[in-house]
Amino acid sequence: MKIGFIGLGNVGGKLSGSLLRNGVDLMVYDLNETLIAGKVAEGADAAENPAQLMRDCDAVITCLPSPAASDAVLHEMLPEITPGKIWMEMSTTDEAEVKRLGAMVIARGGAAVDCPVSGGCHRADTGNISIFAGCDRATFDRILPLLTTMGRRILHTGDIGSASVLKVITNYLATANLITCSEALVTAKAAGMDLNTAYEAIKISSGTSFVHETESQVILNGSRDISFTMDLVKKDIGLFQEVADRAGVPLEMNPLMIKIFDDAIARFGERELSPNIIKRLEEATGLDITAPGFPPEMSDDEPEEPGYEVIPQGSVRDRA
Structure with a gap:
């Protein structure tokens, strides 16, 4: 499975790094060419634009700063979406907006997932972050191995929009x-x-x-x-x-x-x-709220471990 990744900023750079560290075949794109070059040095392929990324990959992940950015990128990719393609929105976005964009993907025969992360950039860097995923169960099962490469605890939240x-x-x-x-x-x-x-x-x-x-x-x-x-x-x-x-x-x-x-x-x-x-x-x-002995930034002291699906307490799957 070839994966595309768009948005290599604070979070996206770390999530894509986890994919590369674990041997995923990855193609990347960002408006910042320096960020692209960094990922190419780690083993990724570079795309010229979002359309090429969707054309050449089985699934494309977007991790962008605003709903407007996601809208613009998806519209560039939309002509290249064919049956079997997957769009995975890892940005923090609006429920109604991700449903609207997801419907366009589904109308072209693709699958759409909103799968934002939670737990801090320091855990995104080590593959220990949590990931919510909103989509149909069949799509979730298809992307679960990919999600467990980027994150530790993976929760299927229901239909698209629920994760957002x-x-x-x-x-x-x-x-x-x-x-x-x-x-x-x-x-x-x-x-x-x-x-x-x-x-x-x-x-x-x-x-x-x-x-x-x-x-x-x-x-x-x-x-x-x-x-x-x-x-x-x-x-x-x-x-x-x-x-x-x-x-x-x-x-x-x-x-x-x-x-x-x-x-x-x-x-x-x-x-x-x-x-x-x-x-x-x-x-x-007029007070200075600082004290000695604290770190300037957070680091994750948990070792990277394989991710797993979290089953909600009391759910049908929990009782199975």
């Missing part, structure tokens, strides 16, 4: 936790607590979380480098708001979070690293 809904839900929760971790650390410092001790207290308590155990570390280091920026957070929680609005859910927390990030973007710029949301409180209090 769950992805923006998880990103909403992560953003809420980033804001609360920031408030907790600033309050700890203001109350006279040692920040190293405060970090450990939260880590070993009911207050811990994935976000605390990763992003709080780079906050305390001062690098604030989690390879994610404020404009991407704003996009993700905006997509979550759209899901809630379509479902008629009167959210209270998310509109406040959007307001907080709008303020931060106005102050620091949209490409500011997302953990620097804490700078709003650092400026308001």
Whole structure:
């Protein structure tokens, strides 16, 4: 199976690296020729454009920064989609949009999957990230070996679009936790607590979380480098708001979070690293929320292992 990969940025560069590291026959494309050259040096073939990628490959993965970018790329590939071809959308995108684009692929006899990742760039780099996949079961079974090469825990979420809904839900929760971790650390410092001790207290308590155990570390280091920026957070929680609005859910927390990030973007710029949301409180209090002994960026200390399908508790497959 020859695989195409479009979008070699922070996440896509790492996911495509996992494919190459594990011997997958890979062809790549990106607007940045330097990123293409890097993957060619690792063993990939280079495509001249997205259309060639779809023509020459069995499945094409897109990992792009916005729904608009995915739309543009898919329209370039659409004439080359024939029965048996697979489009795999690994971008964080809108449920309604991925359904719309997926319908075009299916109408031409291809298969469409939304399969976003979750777990941080450091886990994308080691093949230990989690992947959600929305598609029919037959397509899922066909692409499962590919997904388990890029990720550790693979969850079939249902029909196309379902994975994108769950992805923006998880990103909403992560953003809420980033804001609360920031408030907790600033309050700890203001109350006279040692920040190293405060970090450990939260880590070993009911207050811990994935976000605390990763992003709080780079906050305390001062690098604030989690390879994610404020404009991407704003996009993700905006997509979550759209899901809630379509479902008629009167959210209270998310509109406040959007307001907080709008303020931060106005102050620091949209490409500011997302953990620097804490700078709003650092400026308001005059406090420096850094401490010794924390890493400047996260690394995955789990060894790379074969991925596997996660079966939801209580599902028919769980009971089988």
